[in-house]
Amino acid sequence: MTKIAIISIAMGVAVMIVSFAILEGFRNEIQSKIFSFGAHLQISKYDTNNSLEVEPIGGPRLVQDLHRFPQVQTIQPFARKTAIIKTKEEVLGVVLKGISEEDGRSPMRENLLTGKFLSFPDSTASNEILLSRKVADKLRLKVGDDALFYFIQNPPRVRKFTVKGIYQTGLDEFDEVYVIGDIRQIRELNAWPDSLVGGVEVVLKDFNRLDPVAENLYENLRYDLKLDKITDQYAQLFDWLQLLNRNVIIFLILIIFVATFNMVATIFIMILERTNMIGVLKAIGATDRQIRSMFFFRGLSLTLRGMLFGNLVGLGFCALQYYTHLIPLDPENYYMDRVPIFWDPNIIIILNAAVFATSLLAVLIPTYLISRIKPVTAIKFD
Secondary structure, X not given: OHHHHHHHHHHHHHHHHHHHHHHHHHHHHHHHHHHHHHOOEEEEEOOOOOOXXXXXXXXXXXXXXXXXXXXXXXXXXXXXXXXXXXXXXXXXXXXXXXXXOXXXXXXXHHHEEEEOOOXXXXXXXXXXXXXXXXXXXXXXXXXXXXXXXXXXXOOOEEEXXXXXXXXXXXXXXXXXXXXXXXXXXXXXXXXXXXXXXXEEEEEEOOHHHXXXXXXXXXXXXXXXXXXXXXXXXXXXXXXXXXXXXXHHHHXXXXXXXXXXXXXXXXXXXXXXXXXXXXXXXXXOOOOHHHHHHHHHHHHHHHHHHHHHHHHHXXXXXXXXXXXXXXXXXXXXXXXXXXXXXXXXXXXXXXHHHHHHHHHHHHHHHHHHHHHHOOHHHHHXXX
């Protein structure tokens, strides 16, 4: 029974550590992929057309105004323009998203599979682009190939771009649509001066304060600008993450309940097996409190041993998956090619504290049965 109790606690702790590490890994991986395209907040010209191509806004002044808010970390200008890519064998409609690295490195660098990231020369606009792996496969393009982009405008324009790299986020909302390029190419196509941009993407210092910060920024924006939160733009993905959170919490409550039940059953059986001993101890003057403390410390010892083994197994598995990518995933279904692991010491400490507290409560409950044991009856107990 003591081995069953230790194994039960160890399995519970290990499963909880692994569950939270994987859940947080999924959440952080998917959020980082979303943020690499849309950041936390997007500010653009107010337009009822709902088109990807919007009216330009003055970038430098808006960036200067936004930097006055202490919650803002980085600001990246962007612009979008629809295009048709034509190769010798295929034709595909895409959205060219122009970016700049004036205010720091683009998070899109983390999604690069092959090739190199865009270079931004000082004098001219770069003719390099990044394709997603899905778009590259459909068009049969690889790093170093050239592609013709046809822009439907008056007059129509054609540009030849060179594939500098291939990226993959695993999110179809991005991979099937977007091509990444230099924002100056879109300025030239639209005949914009250098001071105009399609919009700005704002990264906050604390994503958990997205709603109050967004409300504060919105109140201080000009009337002709709109502010979009990333949680509204991709609500289905964030709703899915919230659903994962709820499922894991229910799962962990069931695990703690099972581990607690096993500990209660173990202490009950230990008391029943030692009923004769309890009767003898009472007969020679031992108090109920002294006898309860014996069983309490015995249960405490089992709990600590189970937690030790559980942490070794759980953290060991997480480390193995983190460094070796032992368990792969299908990116088409899970948005990533491996089971992700996120290390959060605070979560590990909280989980161990919760298991320790519930186990101690489980140990205390059955020890109060000792006060109901009569010495004469206990000594005769067989």
